[in-house]
Amino acid sequence: MSRVKEIYDKAKADDMIIYEDLVCFAVLCDASLGHMKVYPQKEYRYMSDFSDDDLEHIFIVASYGATMGFEAFKAAGTNIVQNSLDDVFCLDVVPRYQDDGITLGWDATEPSPDELATTADKIQEAHAEGATLGAGDADTGSSVAAESGDGGIDSTGKEESRSSASKNSDDQWQEKYFRRIP
């Protein structure tokens, strides 16, 4: 049984599915009043796996879910956060309330203009090459980092090379990372 089917079946058994159609389903959760997780019905793992239509569809559902938080529960804000729990793409829609105790922010770093420009060049280059995150290969755990194993620039601007051993490590980490977001 696919992982997304397992998630669907458990949510169904718990009677927590609040919306479903042919493309996605939404499961009520309890991080805050109105919190839901929106999953695709297909076994998508990364955003880059989505077709145009399915991508628009799942974000429309998430957006409407966010609007419900404002309209029905008088939320003061909403976060929509991509989450890939259990190897399945998911959008957490989290209505936010004043002093709700949820911390989704971060301590900002301040890269230099040169660092920004260097990274921007790399991103543009990768975009021109059509880099994806495991597109069409979600079950293998392959990743861009693994695919880009022939070198790159690390955070200090230093040339970095990746051995095949580190590629394997990336694959293992990929499993760990995408599982550790609850």
Added chain:
Amino acid sequence: MAEMTQEEQMAQIKANCPFCKIVSGEYPSTKVYEDDVVLAVMDIRPAAKGQVLVMTKEHHPFLPTLPPETFAHVFKVARDLSGAVAKGSIAHGTQLYIASGQAAGQTVMHFYLYLIPRSEGDGLFMDSLPIGKVEPDKLAEAKKILSHNMKISLGKRFGTIEDTYNEEQLFSLMDQNPQVKEMILQNSDGFKEALPKNPQLSQVFKGIDVDAFIEKLKAREASGGGSS
């Protein structure tokens, strides 16, 4: 002092919006991608190296206010950039993050989303959302409301159910969406001005005589016919 028209208000908002100034070039930025609809720039205060902001070129304050074609385009661009952000940052993945409203961390009232490179042990936020923060009775009530509202709203949006409300359905919808009802009752003119600019509300009120509905809603509330 004469009241500003809505167009004048929007012009003032745009004139003071830092992201509109980035789009116009008045404020500097490090561009990553640009087309007629969106601009993607490097975040100057990122959580992680390589973090990108994808913003609409037009000023739209929140996700639900994006026109449908802009909405679809923004996410296609985000999808197409997601792999590049990870690869360009030598990260293992990318996480999309949207904040709507100040309580959620939206610092500029101009729609934008983050593409955040994620790497092993980066210690970034949101690796644990709290569990069990909603009392069981409130969770049950939320399920009832959301199941009802999402089925109707999204059914109409996707054309799987008839896309017009009758008056009784609208009253019911207002009762389940007190914030919208409150706005209609307390600021009818503001609501009527906002209506055509909000695709979701426009869909709900499609084919409805809004003035007549507002009067009936007010009369219904005055007679105690509605629930809050």
